[in-house]
Amino acid sequence: MSNLPIVEDISMAELKQGLAQGTILLVDCREDYEWVEARIPGAVFNPLSTFDVAALPQAAGKKVVIHCRSGRRSITALEMAQTLGRPDITTHFGGGMLAWQAAGEPTERG
Numbered sequence: 001m002s003n004l005p006i007v008e009d010i011s012m013a014e015l016k017q018g019l020a021q022g023t024i025l026l027v028d029c030r031e032d033y034e035w036v037e038a039r040i041p042g043a044v045f046n047p048l049s050t051f052d053v054a055a056l057p058q059a060a061g062k063k064v065v066i067h068c069r070s071g072r073r074s075i076t077a078l079e080m081a082q083t084l085g086r087p088d089i090t091t092h093f094g095g096g097m098l099a100w101q102a103a104g105e106p107t108e109r110g
């Protein structure tokens with residue numbers, strides 16, 4: 001059996017559709033200063049520096065998707081989640097906030 005994490009990438013179109021339909025729970029693993037500057041509406045915050053697997057959402061019928069700025073930290077977060085008992089968390093938005101903002105998608109501040 002492989003020790004490598006399972007990593008599935010979700011496209012922006014799939015992410016937007018899942019957010020609109022309520023079938024995706026988006027987890028932002030960037031840091032505080034990034035979260036305050038801009039975030040994808042509806043995302044929940046769980047920064048990688050203090051990543052808490054127990055705080056990851058669990059909802060029947062919903063896919064948990066992790067994202068960060070560019071896709072590196074989200075893979076680390078996926079690996080941590082899987083190692084610590086959440087094998088169901090396999091998907092990340094590899095383009096992250098850079099791709100989201102480059103596409104002109106809406107963000108929130110705060």
